[in-house]
Amino acid sequence: MTAMPTALLDVPPGRRLPLDDATRAADGTGAPVQLGLDEIGTPLHEVTFVVVDLETTGGSPATAEITEIGAVKVRGGEVLGEFQTLVNPGLAIPPMITVLTGITNAMVVQAPRIGEALPSFLEFAGFGAGTVLVAHNARFDVGFLRHATERMGLAWPHPQVLDTVALARRVVTRDEAPNHKLSTLAALFSTAVTPDHRALHDARATVDVLHALLGRMAPLGVTHLEDLRTATDPVPQRRRRKSSMADGLPESPGVYQFLGPNGEVLYVGTAVNLRRRVRQYFTAAEKRARIGEMLDIAVAVRPVPCATVLEAQVRELRLIAELDPPYNRRSRRPDRRPWLRLTDEPFPRLSVVRRLPATVMGEALGPFSSRSAAEAAMEALQEISTVRRCTPKLPVTARPGASSCVLAEMSRCGAPCVGGQDRTEYAVSISSARRALRADVDAAVQALRAKIAALAAQQRYEEAGTQRDRLASLLQGARRAERLRPLVTTPEIVAARRRDEGGWEIVLVRYGRLAGSAVSPRGTDPMAVVGSLTTGGEAVPAPATACGAAPVEETELVARWLEQTGVRLVSLEEGPVPLACPVRGAARHQVPGRG
Incomplete structure (x- = not known):
């Protein structure tokens, strides 16, 4: 039967660790505290530090195993508990490791395996929001702990990690110590315990070194948990x-x-x-x-x-x-985002525009993040339809002597310029592009994916990648259009979301613009706040251009807020487009992380 950890020691509450003189209180009591504390953030004397040290059979967690875990939990200079256990590594300990640590194969044969020892350590550490894991050369110890945790199928708690080596490099000069080894720093700061490559002894020595280093860093402005997160990086x-x-x-x-x-x-x-x-x-x-x-x-x-x-x-x-x-x-210049639409002429073509009349927003994609993204979406639609690509405005009847371009010879255009198509026939040939501009992209997605697959099968990977990027841009524009169109055409939305601390956060939106927000505290009638907000909120007239009441970035912020879990619709003055997200919209085609 495998033994449980050989020692889990609770240190009496009255025992305190020796601290550097610089960290003792100035009130004459000698109580160990950190200097320079104020009311901002979490003072270091309220932070729980779990100082850990490991002994192992080698230097890499991929090939070596843990043979001993030692840890000290401390807060405000007072030891809250200690943890120590030998670990059976399941393999022979190399002689050189035995010489270094004094741990022999006979000592670990009855010790628990890591599968028992590690959960006990994690329970002792109790990593929470205010707990910091400390180690000397933390990359080594954390690497072994994390590797063992993941190998066992457990979730690594991701504590904040502090490396005393990195701290020492900030405040201990070469004149004081030739290096930043634990034994060297322990001698410099006269720690109560001399490190000897046994886990608990080294952890105790690291605690003393930690407090000495923090004492030196207090005058540099490192007095709170928030400072500690970046204390190892130099700041002027x-x-x-x-x-x-x-x-x-x-x-x-x-x-x-x-x-x-x-x-x-x-x-x-x-x-x-x-x-x-x-x-x-x-x-x-x-x-x-x-x-x-x-x-x-x-x-x-x-x-x-x-x-x-x-x-x-x-x-x-x-x-x-x-x-x-x-x-x-x-x-x-958030008002200069490009859109993709069809031109207003007998034989329309695709065009990237900077301003879009509100009346045609239902037949346009965007706004896009850049002109190049809009042009990529345009090229995607040109791939799946015979929409013309020439720029001159064509008359209803072809001009005498007009000639067609090479696209007509390749059957990529119906050549309305020379009478190859009348208006009705041309409208039919570009119907797939028009549907896509209305955010109905199913046919376009199917055609483009088939083209990508064919190119990949022919090992024409660069061309397949180009088509893939065009499809991503098309979906980006379609998704943004179907997401923003209902918001920017709705005269008024009042929505509320319950706050974590109680009460309600209330938002007033008019034509996609934030017209006001307020908080209804716990215990008050939120409808009274709603009434005041709608009466005193910003008056927003119906815009003449698409997304004209607010920059696109603002409307997207509003959209993200409305999409949060727990948001409730209080009142709605409906516009021409229902306030809804289509079930079969462009979003279902998007790959997570793209567009």
Whole structure:
């Protein structure tokens, strides 16, 4: 019978670990705490650290096995518990490993296998949102733990990981220590336990090293869990010092504006929690060189608190369009998205246009993300129909002496230019393209997939790839059209979604534009808020152009909000297009992750 872990030790609550003098309280009590704590974020003294060390039969989890697990759980400088067990690796321990660790084959023969030991360790660790896994050279230990977990068919909990080697590289100079090995750092910081390549002893030494390193990093602004996520990456001190810009910002949704020396708006962003998001800019989580340049210039942050996250997202889009901040890279001309439609003439052709009358939105695809995407969709429709590709406007009756192009000789065009087709015949020949423009893409998808399969069978893979990309663009335009068309033609929508903290989030949409949003707190009548919102919301006239009431990005934000689970329709003023998503629409043809 396989034995259970040989030791699962509960350390008495009164026992505390030795900390660096820099981390002791200044009130004379000597209680171990972290310095520099304030009310922002999760202070490090409230974070649970699970410090782990492994001994193994080799250096790679693909070929080696775990022979010992040791761990210490600590919070606020106090040990909450310890875990130690030998592990039967199921293979002979190499002599050199025995010399290094002192673990022999005889010692592990009665020990539990990893299938028993690992679940016990995971239960001890209890990885949750506020728990951090710590190890010295964490890549090694986490690699073995994760490999064993996945091999057993268990779910790896994905805890936040902190590597004390990386921390040491930040704050321990070569003048102090020749390297960042655990034994070297233990000697430098005079840890209570000397590491000796036994898992629990090394884990205990790592705890002392961790607290000493955190004590050194507190003056650098690493005082909270949010700082810890990026503490191992160097951040210029001039930037970290600017984190005070986040002080006093509300912990609510909103828009923030970074301001330059003359009060100019440098950058506009949005956040679910304004204080937390702005604070993140001054950690190593922010790696964009352009934003780093902006942060060096910025002198202040202007918040714009919003009632809901959706309102914040929409305000961000509008402010970027209005202010044109130099450090925002988003599209500043959202009204210039291209569409694909048929021209208004006796023998229409496909055309990519920037402005589309609202009256013809039902026979157009888009808007597309770029002109090249719209042209790819146009080429897809030209592949499955005989729509003409020449650009001159053709008369009803062919001109004398007109000549056809090479496409007519290849039977790719009915040649209405020379009288090869009259208007009725031409309309029939392009009917498949017209149906696709109405987002009925079934026939087009079938024809294009058959063409792709034929090309692939002939090993003409580049041509097959081109057709595949054209089909993806066609589906992208059709899906966006069928998704946005009902919204932008509906005069008014009032919808509500229950908030996690209670009450309701209420949204007013007119012609695809966010006309207002509000929150009805728990215990109040939401209909009173609905009445005030519809009365005081923005008046939005029916637009003359497709998606003319709001930029496409804004309408898509509204669409995503309405599509959330739990959103309820409060009231609806119907338009010409039913507020629905067709069951047999283009979305069912799309490959996840494309278009």
